[in-house]
Amino acid sequence: MHKILVIKFGGTSVGSAEAMQQVVSQIQIARQKWSQLVVVISAVSGVTDLLLSGARLASLGDEEGAYKVAHELDAKHRRIICELLQSTKEKQFVESRLDTHIQEFRSLCHAIYVLGEASPRALDAVSSLGERISVHILAARLRETHCDARSVLSSTLIRTDSYFQAANPDMDMTRELSRTHLLPMLEQQIVPIVTGFIGSTESGAITTLGRGGSDYSAGILAVALEASELWICTDVDGVMTTDPRIASNAKTLGTIAHNEIVELASAGAQVVHPKAIGVVMNHNIDLWIRNTFNPEGSATQVLPVIDVSTTQKRRAKAVTAVRSQSLIMLEGRGMLGVQGIAARTFDAAARVSANVTLIAQTSSEQSILFAVPSIVASKVVLELEREFYREFEWNDIEAVKVQDNVVIVTVIGSGLFATSEFVGRLFTALGEKNVDVLSISQGTTGGSISVVVSKADTENSVRAIHELIVGMA
Ligand code: ASP
Ligand code: MG
Numbered sequence: 449m450h451k452i453l454v455i456k457f458g459g460t461s462v463g464s465a466e467a468m469q470q471v472v473s474q475i476q477i478a479r480q481k482w483s484q485l486v487v488v489i490s491a492v493s494g495v496t497d498l499l500l501s502g503a504r505l506a507s508l509g510d511e512e513g514a515y516k517v518a519h520e521l522d523a524k525h526r527r528i529i530c531e532l533l534q535s536t537k538e539k540q541f542v543e544s545r546l547d548t549h550i551q552e553f554r555s556l557c558h559a560i561y562v563l564g565e566a567s568p569r570a571l572d573a574v575s576s577l578g579e580r581i582s583v584h585i586l587a588a589r590l591r592e593t594h595c596d597a598r599s600v601l602s603s604t605l606i607r608t609d610s611y612f613q614a615a616n617p618d619m620d621m622t623r624e625l626s627r628t629h630l631l632p633m634l635e636q637q638i639v640p641i642v643t644g645f646i647g648s649t650e651s652g653a654i655t656t657l658g659r660g661g662s663d664y665s666a667g668i669l670a671v672a673l674e675a676s677e678l679w680i681c682t683d684v685d686g687v688m689t690t691d692p693r694i695a696s697n698a699k700t701l702g703t704i705a706h707n708e709i710v711e712l713a714s715a716g717a718q719v720v721h722p723k724a725i726g727v728v729m730n731h732n733i734d735l736w737i738r739n740t741f742n743p744e745g746s747a748t749q750v751l752p753v754i755d756v757s758t759t760q761k762r763r764a765k766a767v768t769a770v771r772s773q774s775l776i777m778l779e780g781r782g783m784l785g786v787q788g789i790a791a792r793t794f795d796a797a798a799r800v801s802a803n804v805t806l807i808a809q810t811s812s813e814q815s816i817l818f819a820v821p822s823i824v825a826s827k828v829v830l831e832l833e834r835e836f837y838r839e840f841e842w843n844d845i846e847a848v849k850v851q852d853n854v855v856i857v858t859v860i861g862s863g864l865f866a867t868s869e870f871v872g873r874l875f876t877a878l879g880e881k882n883v884d885v886l887s888i889s890q891g892t893t894g895g896s897i898s899v900v901v902s903k904a905d906t907e908n909s910v911r912a913i914h915e916l917i918v919g920m921a
Contacts, residue, residue: 450483450484450634451482451484451675451676451677452482452484452485452486452634452670452673452674452675452676453478453481453482453484453485453486453675453676453677453678453679454485454486454487454488454666454669454670454673454675454677454678454679455474455475455478455485455486455487455488455666455678455679455681456487456488456489456490456644456662456663456665456666456678456679456680456681457471457474457487457488457489457490457681457740458490458493458662458663458680458681458682458683458740459490459491459492459493459494459495459496460493460682460683460740461489461490461681461682461683461740461741462489462490462491462492462493462582462585462586463492463493463494464528464531465527465528465531465532467740467741468528468532468585468586468589469532469589470740470741470743471489471586471681471740472586472589472590472593472595473743474681474738474740474743475487475590475595475639476593476595477743478679479595479639483637484634484635484637485634485639486630486634486639486640486642486669486673486675487586487597487639487640487641487642488602488642488643488644488662488665488666488669489579489582489583489586489641489642489643489644489662490578490579490582490644490645490662491577491578491579491581491582491645492524492525492528492578492581492582494524495521495524495525495577495578495581495582496575496578496645496659498517498520498521498524499517499521499553499574499575499577499578500571500574500575501517502514502517502518502521502553502557502574503556503557503560503566503570503571503574503575504566505517505557506557506558506560506561506566507560507561507563507564507565507566509561509564511557511558511561514554514557514560514561515554515557517557518550518553518554518557521550521553522546522550525546525581525585526543526546528585529542529543529546529585532585532589533585533588533589533592534592535592538588538589538591538592539588541584541588542584542585542588545581545584546581546584549577549580549581552577553574553577556570556573556574557574560574567612568612568613569610569612569653571612571613572612572613572615572653572654572655572656573653573654575613575645575656576603576643576645576646576654576656578645579602579643579644579645579646579662580601580643580646582643583599583600583601583641583642583643584599586599586641587599587641590639590641595639596636596637596638596639597638597639597640597641598633598638598639598640598641599640599641599642599643600629600630600633600640600641600642600643601642601643601646602642602643602644602645602646602647602665602669603643603646603647603648603652603654603655604625604629604648605622605625605626605629605630605642605647605669605672606622606625606626606646606647606648606657606665606668606669607621607622607625607647607648607649607650608647608648608649608655608657609649609655610649610653610655611655612653612655612656613655613656613658614656614657614658615647615649615655615656615657615658617647617657617668617727619668619671619672622647622668622672623671623672626669626672626673627672627673630669630673631673642665642669643665644661644662644663644665644666645657645661645662645665646665647665657723658723660718660721661721661723662721663680663720663721663723663724664721664723664724664727666678666680666724667721667723667724667725667726667727667728668727670728670731670733671727671728671731671733675733676733676734677733677734677735677736678728678733678734678735678736679735679736679737679738680719680720680724680735680736680737680738681738681739681740682719682720682737682738682739682740683739683740683741684719684739685700685739685742685745685746685747686700686701686719686736686737686738686739686746686747686748687700687701687704687709687712687717687719687737687748687766688700688701688766689701689765689766689767689914689917689918690766690767690768690910690914690917691717691768691769691910694769694906694907694910694911694914695910695911695914697914697918698914699918700746700747700748701748701765701766702746702748702749703748703749703750703751704748704749704750704751704765704766705750705751705752705862706725706729706735706750706751706752707862707895708765708766708860708861708862708895709725709750710722710725710726711858711860711891711895711896712766712768712858712860713725715768715770715856715858715860715896715898716768716769716770716771716856716858717766717768719737720737725750729752730752734749735749735750736748736749736750737750763861763917763920764859764860764861764870764913764916764917764920765860765861765917766859766860766861766917767857767858767859767860767910767913767914767917768857768858768860768910769855769856769857769858769906769909769910770805770855770856770858771855771903771906772821772822772823773805773806773819773820773821773822773854773855773856773900774819774820774821774822774825774850774851774852774853774854775817775818775819775850775851775854775886775887775900776817776818776819776820776825776828776829776832776848776849776850777815777816777817777847777848777849777850777851778793778815778816778817778832778836778845778847778848779814779815779845779846779847779848779849780814780815780839780843780844780845780846780847781814781844781846782839782842782843782844782845783814783815783816783839783844783845789816790809790816792835792836793816793818793832793835794807794818795835796828796831796832796834796835797818797820797828797831797832799831800824800827800828800830800831801824802820802821802824802825802827802828803820803821803824804818804819804820805818805819805820805821805856806818806819806856806887806889806898806900807819807889808887808888808889817887819854819856819887819900822852822853825850825852826850829848829850832848833848836848851886853902853903854886854900854901854902854903855900855901855902855903855905855906855909856898856899856900857898857899857900857901857906857909857910857913858891858896858897858898859874859896859897859898859913859917860891860895860896861895861896862895863895870916871897873916874897874899874913874916877912877913877915877916878899878901878909878912878913880912881905881908881909881912883901883905883908883909883912884901884902884905885899885900885901886899886900886901886902887899887900888900
């Protein structure tokens with residue numbers, strides 16, 4: 449049996465003719481070693497946002513605005529096609545696919561305009577168009593370079609539930625469908641160019657796996673095909689110790705563990721979608737994070753979960769910041785020992801679809817403090833006031849306080865926080881920079897610690913912690 453490699457390229461990797469040409473080179477390099485290759489790609493960068501903005505305009509009654517977006521989408525892709533493709537035959541073929549999909553976008557926007565609303569199902573039909581277009585462009589360019597490539601719609605491979613906009617795969621069905629469709633192609637040395645982000649329900653409706661979901665698609669397919677390796681190709685040299693725009697001495701990590709990268713991704717580092725890691729974990733798939741634009745450069749290998757109890761080398765690996773957060777605090781003497789307050793609090797947050805990014809509770813139980821993205825903070829407060837109106841009347845809860853403009857700074861490293869030593873150094877370093885720590889929380893696996901600081905302290909905090917990491921390396 450041959451070994452299979454799945455490679456995923458993100459939006460910036462297919463964002464222009466030059467970028468696509470880099471992708472072609474990367475695929476050629478990979479083909480020298482791998483006879484069976486599956487490529488998963490995103491939409492051209494910015495396209496998914498544009499598609500959704502068109503749908504939003506249509507739902508607000510601005511049909512003209514939506515048609516302008518159609519025009520922009522058409523021009524954006526046409527430019528890439530013109531610059532990239534050489535043969536008239538391929539050009540004509542891809543342009544006809546583009547025409548069809550732009551027409552589909554206009555029809556969907558018209559329907560949304562007439563209805564005056566865009567259902568999650570309609571939004572998935574719209575937002576999936578970017579990938580449905582980009583696969584044709586890349587496949588055509590590969591054929592021009594004598595690689596037998598074929599575009600494949602992942603709605604024929606990935607079966608999901610009907611949770612539109614964040615659908616969940618049915619792995620058994622997906623395994624069967626992907627193997628039936630892709631294995632015969634791989635045996636004939638054909639390279640499938642598969643749409644990321646997209647699945648379909650049993651009845652054939654298009655679903656998407658959530659924003660940034662192409663990584664997840666690649667992970668799902670790697671598992672379904674029992675691939676040996678999965679490469680996530682992006683526009684930075686693998687996973688870095690921090691954002692090089694904040695600390696110029698940031699470095700690529702040679703290795704990182706699954707649990708560490710999940711913490712990192714959840715903590716705002718946009719290296720790889722956490723769900724992609726979740727799905728490949730425990731599947732004996734070698735995972736690499738590489739740079740499309742620097743194929744021979746540094747890359748990061750993602751290793752199986754590190755067992756904290758046996759880890760000899762405990763060190764901080766990376767630090768990252770999640771911006772635009774608000775802290776919400778529920779306070780009151782009547783909360784003491786009362787059961788269910790925490791459950792009701794987070795239930796209320798979930799009702800307004802707020803993603804709780806950090807939780808801290810004092811042992812006196814007189815307050816619950818948590819963070820949410822600022823964009824949903826006022827909705828959460830309203831919902832909490834509604835949920836606890838009785839407790840407010842009885843003065844069991846005295847206030848719901850909000851602090852905007854805060855940032856969650858998270859440092860990652862397996863087993864690190866089993867030792868108190870690092871924690872001490874962490875706070876000393878922050879103290880030396882006069883950073884006020886507003887709250888602290890430790891990750892569930894003990895592999896991370898987060899501090900909440902005000903927005904103005906972001907750079908100082910990240911740099912101070914990064915210096916500790918560099919010093920430990
Ligand atoms: N194109 C989709 C998005 O922008 C999926 C992806 O890029 O991973 O969210
Ligand atoms: Mg993307």
